Amino acid sequence: MIMEFLPMIKPILLLSTFLAVVGIFVIKNFFSTKEEKKKYHPIGGTIFHLLLKFNHMYDYLTDLTHKNLTFRILYLGKSEIFTSDPANIEYFLKTNFANYGKGSYHHDILEGLLGDGIFTVDGEKWRQQRKISSHEFSTRNLREFSSGVFKTNAAKLAEIVAAAATSNQTIEIQDLFMKSAMDSVFKVVLGVDLDSLSGTNEGAQFSNAFDEASEMTCYRYVDKSWPLKKFLNIGSEATLKKSMNVVDDFVCKVNKGDILTRFLQMDETDPKYLKDIILSFIIAGKDTTASTLSWFFYMMCKYPSIQEKIVKEVREATKINKRSSIEEIAQSISEEALDKMQFLHAAITYVPYAMGRIKSLWGEDAEEFKPNRWLDENGKYQQESSFKFTAFQAGPRICLGKEFAYRQMKVFASVLLSAFSFKMADENKAVNYRTMLTLQIDGGLYLLASLVAIYIIKIVLSRKKEKKKYHPIGGTKFHLLLNFNNLYDYLTDLTHKNLTFRILCLDNNEIFTSDPANIEYFLKTNFANYGKGSYHHDVLEGLLGDGIFTVDGERWRHQRKISSYEFSTRNLREFSSGVFKTNAAKLAEIVAATTTSNQTIEIQVKLLPFINILQNLEIRRK
Numbered sequence: 001m002i003m004e005f006l007p008m009i010k011p012i013l014l015l016s017t018f019l020a021v022v023g024i025f026v027i028k029n030f031f032s033t034k035e036e037k038k039k040y041h042p043i044g045g046t047i048f049h050l051l052l053k054f055n056h057m058y059d060y061l062t063d064l065t066h067k068n069l070t071f072r073i074l075y076l077g078k079s080e081i082f083t084s085d086p087a088n089i090e091y092f093l094k095t096n097f098a099n100y101g102k103g104s105y106h107h108d109i110l111e112g113l114l115g116d117g118i119f120t121v122d123g124e125k126w127r128q129q130r131k132i133s134s135h136e137f138s139t140r141n142l143r144e145f146s147s148g149v150f151k152t153n154a155a156k157l158a159e160i161v162a163a164a165a166t167s168n169q170t171i172e173i174q175d176l177f178m179k180s181a182m183d184s185v186f187k188v189v190l191g192v193d194l195d196s197l198s199g200t201n202e203g204a205q206f207s208n209a210f211d212e213a214s215e216m217t218c219y220r221y222v223d224k225s226w227p228l229k230k231f232l233n234i235g236s237e238a239t240l241k242k243s244m245n246v247v248d249d250f251v252c253k254v255n256k257g258d259i260l261t262r263f264l265q266m267d268e269t270d271p272k273y274l275k276d277i278i279l280s281f282i283i284a285g286k287d288t289t290a291s292t293l294s295w296f297f298y299m300m301c302k303y304p305s306i307q308e309k310i311v312k313e314v315r316e317a318t319k320i321n322k323r324s325s326i327e328e329i330a331q332s333i334s335e336e337a338l339d340k341m342q343f344l345h346a347a348i349t350y351v352p353y354a355m356g357r358i359k360s361l362w363g364e365d366a367e368e369f370k371p372n373r374w375l376d377e378n379g380k381y382q383q384e385s386s387f388k389f390t391a392f393q394a395g396p397r398i399c400l401g402k403e404f405a406y407r408q409m410k411v412f413a414s415v416l417l418s419a420f421s422f423k424m425a426d427e428n429k430a431v432n433y434r435t436m437l438t439l440q441i442d443g444g445l446y447l448l449a450s451l452v453a454i455y456i457i458k459i460v461l462s463r464k465k466e467k468k469k470y471h472p473i474g475g476t477k478f479h480l481l482l483n484f485n486n487l488y489d490y491l492t493d494l495t496h497k498n499l500t501f502r503i504l505c506l507d508n509n510e511i512f513t514s515d516p517a518n519i520e521y522f523l524k525t526n527f528a529n530y531g532k533g534s535y536h537h538d539v540l541e542g543l544l545g546d547g548i549f550t551v552d553g554e555r556w557r558h559q560r561k562i563s564s565y566e567f568s569t570r571n572l573r574e575f576s577s578g579v580f581k582t583n584a585a586k587l588a589e590i591v592a593a594t595t596t597s598n599q600t601i602e603i604q605v606k607l608l609p610f611i612n613i614l615q616n617l618e619i620r621r622k
Contacts, residue, residue, distance in 0.1 A: 041081055044071035050222040057222075057435050062354040069358070076224060084355045090387040094395035112230075112240055113217040113437070114283070115276030129277065130400075137400045143335075143407075146188045150408050151330040153180045153187075154415040156197050158326045161420055165449040170425040172444040173297055177290040177412070178207055184408060185285030190278065193554050198534065202250065209246035214287070215436040216240035251275050251282075284401055287438040289408050294445050296348050296413065298431055299369050301424045301447065306347060306371065307417060311452070313343050314414040322452065329418050330411075338410050345381045346374035348409050351389055353439065361388060420449040471511060474501030531556075 044064040050073065053060040061082065064071055070083040083089065092100045101122035110120045118129040136142055157180045164171045179196040182203065186194040196203030216236045220226045229237035252275060300307040315321065317340035318332035349371075350356060359366045362373070376382045386394035392402045399405075416422075425446040434442040474494040480503065483490040491512065494501055500513040513519065522530045531552035540550045548559040594601050 041070045041072050042068050043079075044068065044073055044082065046074045047076065047222060047224065049073075054219065054222055054435055056432075058353045058433065058439070062357050065354045065358060069360070084358055084361075086361070086385065086388040089390060090394070093387065093393060093397060097395050097397075109220045109226075110217060112220075112244065113213050114279055116273055117276040117280030119280055119283075120276075129280075133400050137404060142188070143403075146184075146404060147333075147335070147407060147411070149184050149187045150411040151333060151415075153184050153197070154412045155326050155330040156180070156183075157412070158330075158415055158419055160197065161416065161449050162326070162451065165420060165451050168448070170446045170448055173422075173447050174290065174294040174441050174445045177293045178286065179203065180412065181286045181290040181293075181408070182207060182282070185282055189281045189285065191554070205246055206250040209243040209250075210282075210287075211436065211440070213240055213243040213247060214283075214438065215434065216243065218436050247279070248275060251278050283438070285404070285408075287440070289405050291438050291440050292348070292350070292405075293409055293412055294441050295350070295439075296409070297416075297422060297447065298424075298441065298445055299347075300417070301422055303369060304421075304423070306369075307421065310341075310344050310347060310413070311417050313341055314418050317341050318414070318418075320418060324418075326415070326419055330415050333411055333414055338407065338414075341410055341414065342375065342379055342381045343371060344410055344413060345406065346371040348406075348413060349374050349381075349391075351391055355390060419452060421452050422447045422449050424448070470509075471500045471502050472498050474498065474503055474512065476504045479503075 044067070045060075049060070050057060064082070065084050069085040070081065070088060072079045072081055102120060103122070107120045107122075114120050116125060118126060118133065121129075157176055160176060161171060176197070182196050183194050186192045194203055196207070216239050219236050223229075223236065226237055229235045230241075233241060252271070300310075317337040318329070318334075320329050320332050324332070351362075356362070357367050365373075374381055383389065386392065386398070392399035425448050429446075431445065432442045433439045474497070475490075479490070480487060494512070495514050499515040500511065500518060503510045503512060532550060533552070537550045537552075544550045546555060548556060548563065551559070591601060
């Protein structure tokens, strides 16, 4: 059936039954063996129509819904009932909920991608995952922590957009939203700093494989030969298997933390089951909100007046102005400010695809983008009946991540729209959906962004007008290159002239200092603001990878914590002393052998742990 966590917008609802994205609820209706004549709903089409219309399947189902709110699709040996009637939906999701589970049919189709996660199971497994998830999504800690993560990742995304805006380059914003959302869900749910926005290849491979698997899983609904293809490992099923190998390998590598800690405390320890749970959280927090934001920004480009109205509301709610930086904009988005963004809340609200286009439910303007339809006379957002507005489901299956999703989308939307104005890179290019479990924009969404804030980010423009004082120039990158073999003597000479100086590079300056006051400021007073950064990580990563000497943040703290414990134990101290004595004795034997034969020996000393600078000393022992 429909998602537990997925937000409500047309591209976001998991097609657990064709229902979620399309807004149509499917029930298996096997022909009765009773003799009395039964009344059947009108026939809308057959499985072959769905197959032929696969690339535009939701438009096809919408057309059928315009003719009949409830209809049948004929399959081989059975039929499925599709409905957009709120009375029927209330009956399925509330009145007779216990009688309408997902069932083996949908489980078998979705299991290849989502396994036994909350979106595919019924009974005890569903209740168990629902109970634990419900507790986690209701905690204040999660709300506060997730808000911080959203602000941080929204600011990172804004920096990328700012760089594109200053160089007048197009951006594929759906891909950026996918990466940002993936970074957010991995941090909030799994406690992992994925940082896919920085362009990690592994994260991109996972995302592409997951999208491919989603499309192939959706195709199972119209391809009745999929079990045979799976057995023979051919066609769409071979693609699904290949994609899932990438997905599974990636998920198994991540640390299961934070929310997943509670699942690890269950009696169930099957690693596949835990992997299925992780994937459920990922699709709930990544694909749904990212797809929604993509369609939302598409609408902002089509309706610039609405874009301007949202910007005005955000600035009034956060009390920012055109001189505010990206960081200031992000940090100004408090819970109180988000609550005031009623028009943004309305603008980012969509109902499922087919159900949202029914004029008998929403009026003659059902297919028009009108955020005001969701606001009362006082401009406050008002919720429709959850059996009519089915994006978040209703009854026992009500979406647990509703507020979580709204918060994430509103943070990203408010940061980006406050700093930039957007328009389509190609106004004449058609924008269509891709038929998959979450309704993404086919081929991505290419936009042009322009700065609307004067002081956007320190990398782009300086925040201060006053003239800055700079340390004296010691040399350039070319001097370092020319003096490489005597680099430290060269730097020592510069230090004799100035304790702190600059080395000019092509695109920036590097500051060198031997001033104890500066060093104390970097390493203690303002430690949090002076990480190693991506520059040094990229330089050293080829040798040291993601070891403690190259990483910052959670990875550094994690390695530091474990190392600190190990180095403080008495056992290590006693054991290492024994090792040192043993190896010193071995070295002494080698030296003794050279003494008797009047040979030279080479002693190689590593002066620094980060840079392999070797001093070779020729020592003659007699």
